[in-house]
Amino acid sequence: MKKILTVLIVFLMLSCKATNVIEGPEKVLVFTKTSGYHHKSIEAGVKAIEELGLKNNFEVTQTEDSELFSKKKLKQYQLVIFLNTTGDVLNTSQEQAFEAYIKSGGSFMGVHAATDTEFEWPWFGKLVGAYFLDHPKQATATITRLNSTHLSTKHLQEQWIHFDEWYNFKSINQDINVLLNLDESTYEGGKNGINHPIAWYHEFDGGRSFYTGLGHTSESYEVPEFKQHLLGGILYCLKR
Template identity: 50%
Template structure:
């Protein structure tokens, strides 16, 4: 092998080696955040593992943490989406709230699952972001979900009426600016308190960011259901800006 060829091969190897970290960094990165200050769901670890598996199968990186110290402007900048997995209670300091707000205002994506709506009840900005606050729920039972939007990536795969078992949240302080995806039929189960209009999943653009929320996901079994996992994946893809709404 000539010295020129050796030099050329060495240059190619050096270039490829230098490119490998940057190629890995091109994958979107998601923070699954599950800190709880009130009730803690026993499916959080299972849910985080399921979302990490979705990431491996769909080319995005997933980091799971409950450390609110990640909520600084500099640290949040590494994530394209922040996902609240059944967070509860008041989980942030004022500085951490400011960092999260700045993240959304700079185009960050947000996904909320289940008890994400039972979080930071006294923060008006978060109230509008999440789209509605958890108020109450009856026992876990079967119910009919009416799917109103079959164009969104979180619902495109679902039937018009989706029958499933979950813990059905009632809400207060609903943000009228959110875009509806699904409602509950209160005639199909016992204990609903919202009447004929009972939103259960929605999305919107808010303060610079893209937001998806679903109240589904109370049980461990939910994170083994293909339709539910596709629902979550579609919400993540919307928040990432990979899909049109």
């Protein structure tokens, strides 16, 4: 009788563990709400991420609906991407739900204007890693790879020449791990000096965070190096 009880207990424990295992493709929420400047490249960005999802076994849901930011609804996603969001996009209860999501082990990824978002929410500034200051006119610039092993950068050359809109940043979180540095000597209008991070990652408040400053132009999402850069960031956030 004791053996039967032991077997039943073990079976129940394994069953409980099994219910916590992600079944099917991982789910990624791409959030594109704007209350400031609206990037024309958002559609191209969503399409690129959807294509990456099809090829790499993750399911993509795109939304501008901030009502999805509740504790119950966020639980179904393994990653939330802020794709060219701008301005104040979440109310207080939605901010609290997102903080709880990250603290429970959720992941965040910001693309380009994600740093031009939620300036009155200091927690978000630390999560994304910096805030947007300003930018000069779009230009071709040289990016220096600082990390050759990360999934988002290992495919790149030591120097990557790319055309985009280059952000200057303020309130940079000192705990970020910089992946790519922008060479201000190769274009006009840089304000961060020798150390001008343009892509980074870090662990923050229980979750993972990845940010890339690239992605202003629609054409960027057709560049193989950039698409692989995005994919590497996603895979890092999905803990693969």
